[in-house]
Amino acid sequence: MAITAVLPEVNLPGVDLVSCAACHALALFLLPNGDFACPDGHAITPDDLHLFEPGDTWAITPVGALAIVTDPAAAYGRLCEARDGIENPDDSELADPHGAYREAVDALCSARALGLLLPAGAELIGQGR
Numbered sequence: 001m002a003i004t005a006v007l008p009e010v011n012l013p014g015v016d017l018v019s020c021a022a023c024h025a026l027a028l029f030l031l032p033n034g035d036f037a038c039p040d041g042h043a044i045t046p047d048d049l050h051l052f053e054p055g056d057t058w059a060i061t062p063v064g065a066l067a068i069v070t071d072p073a074a075a076y077g078r079l080c081e082a083r084d085g086i087e088n089p090d091d092s093e094l095a096d097p098h099g100a101y102r103e104a105v106d107a108l109c110s111a112r113a114l115g116l117l118l119p120a121g122a123e124l125i126g127q128g129r
């Protein structure tokens with residue numbers, strides 16, 4: 001009997017599930033030994049998780065799926081840059097500092113929802129949109 005599996009829903013801004021490199025359609029789930037595998041058994045280890053873009057990191061969703069999420073430290077840096085752009089629009093290179101601020105807050109809230117710690121001293125005022 002064939003196992004059919006679909007990507008579980010993840011409804012957090014800036015969070016993308018990691019699909020299996022071997023079968024593409026299936027998500028990777030955390031195994032008890034700390035590795036990850038898709039429902040078809042293709043496994044990877046945490047050492048294979050070095051391929052993310054700068055500013056991204058990984059987390060585990062509530063259903064155990066591996067996801068890429070904006071690193072809270074990078075998101076907090078963007079939040080501070082956006083806040084500076086809102087306060088000093090003439091000195092900012094951001095076209096839409098308010099939009100950048102919302103995106104950064106969303107990324108921080110998503111990271112927090114997945115259990116990632118915010119940078120030391122980070123304070124969030126907004127909670128998404």
Ligand SMILES: [Zn+2]
Pocket residue numbers: 020021022023024026038039040041042
């Ligand atoms: Zn697979």
